Amino acid sequence: MNRRPGPQAQPFETRAHRPGHRPAVNPYRDAIGDFGQELIPTEGGRERKGRWHEEFGRVAPITLELGVGNGSWLGTIAAQEPESNFIGLEIRYKRCVQAAEKLRAAGCRNGRVVRWSWFELEDLFAPGELHRIVIHHPDPWSSPSKAKHRLIRPEFLVQAASLVAVGGELRLKTDFLPHRESLVAGIVGTPWQLAGTSDDILAAGAPWPDDIVTAYQGKFNRAGLPVYAARLVLAA
Ligand SMILES: C[S@@+](CC[C@H](N)C(=O)[O-])C[C@H]1O[C@@H](n2cnc3c(N)ncnc32)[C@H](O)[C@@H]1O
Secondary structure, X not given: OOOOOHHHHOOHHHHHOOOOOOXXXXXXXXXXXXXXXXXXXXXXXXHHOOOHHHHHOOOOOEEEEEOOOOOHHHHHHHHHOOOOEEEEEEOOHHHHHHHHHHHHHOOOOOEEEEEOOHHHHHHOOXXXXXXEXXXXXXXXXXXXXXXXXXXXXXXXXXXXXXXXXEEEEEEEEEOOHHHHHHHHHOOOOOOEEEEEEEOOHHHHOOOOOOOOOOHHHHHHHHOOOOOEEEEEEEOO
């Protein structure tokens, strides 16, 4: 369990559809339900738990991306690896639509975007259902007083270990070094093993082949700032 603490602890579906959510102000909200197969609205998430192979019409390793942004990574990787299935989570309506448009433009049938919170993965996936979890530039919440909002916490590593099959992996790219440090420190006592790190992907490479630069990663590259990475694998 890795639910966000405090009032945010209500299930995501409840919070996502609370009255007075100003639907007229956000045209992308309605677009979510009408988009088509690439974009699954929040209310369609829970019913797919443990049955994602049915959604794709085949059994294939599933990679989950948390916080897809505009979908720059998801659309590229889904086209590059047609033998795998890809699911991207995102909470912002506009970014959900942008990411789904990337999948459609690339002609990918092996990718889906779900409007869902990364704090509630256990409602969306069964134990061992995933092969790989990737996280690119999660929000830093750099102030210590806001640290409780961070995704990268010990609870997350424990939860991720339950959702990924043995031999699977977890990848992190971040501009915020404490995220990478928390991830590496947090594997103690879990089945995760450190398989590689990088202190500057642009200068020294990533701990995986053929790194795909995301929209946020590009901003840090252009500013000459390092992007840190870590790769974990799940032992038996
Ligand atoms: C800094 S952006 C990085 C976007 C993209 N991964 C990239 O590297 O270009 C972080 C993304 O995470 C999304 N996000 C924040 N909190 C989230 C949550 N609880 N569940 C899912 N996505 C979330 C934001 O809306 C945003 O698109």
